[in-house]
Amino acid sequence: MAEATIEAGSDEAFLATPFVQQMIKMLRAQDMHGTWDNKTDLDLLDPFILNAEKRREIPIIGDPDPEVLWRLELFYNAIAVCIERETGNIVTPMMKMSHEGFGRMVLIAGRLIVVNKQLRDVHRFGFASLAKLSEQGNKFVNEAVEMVRKYPDVVNYGG
């Protein structure tokens, strides 16, 4: 079996999780002109990974640029799609940026906020490793799915 060759805890194992697969799919979908065709999945995710060294190079205070906002939105959009697939409920994101990288991101199913995240230091958005990215994304998905199942009346309120 092919799966037997993927070592648990390896990059390959994290790349194979449904959440990370969804991110890769969305990244590739945005590549209209095939300029990323020769990039590996790991290459595509590289801008999301901020190890200690890369993080030190970024100023502590700063305004988020369009690319980091794009990555942030893609991360939460991937979470939204995974929740939709798991529950069958439509999930929509809303983001509010206030000042210097502070803000709030919510994912909404009906009248329920299934993911609620205060944003800070958005200009340094990223994860220490692919493992952390995968863990964080899957954690949001799992908690949201649990919440949708716990409060179906709120999700379907007025519907």
Next chain:
Amino acid sequence: MAEATIEAGSDEAFLATPFVQQMIKMLRAQDMHGTWDNKTDLDLLDPFILNAEKRREIPIIGDPDPEVLWRLELFYNAIAVCIERETGNIVTPMMKMSHEGFGRMVLIAGRLIVVNKQLRDVHRFGFASLAKLSEQGNKFVNEAVEMVRKYPDVVNYGG
């Protein structure tokens, strides 16, 4: 009694409702330099009232200007404060404008969306009369308060 002189259904009666009083209070609070000191409460609310004649003067399609967005946000902020006062729960607004006056406004208490409003034609935001403004505001407040009381677990989720 002073109240006896206010005729039901009159402008004075609508001005006296807690929701409209809250709007007036917030409008006056934003008048830093006292330039509105000589304006009546009705004068202050006038930009929120779009009768058929005033509405006809506004193009059907258009981008909302900062002043109309300011009025829209003030209207929903007043609703949020009234819900807070009634329930004791913090209520925060989030708005997303997409294109040409389309968007969404939500008021959030904990993990519950207590007001959910699809926005359209924001550049023509306004009410046919003071009565309509009062009715609409109070309706949102009452429905939200009912929802908070129905789903306290969702409001206090994770708290």
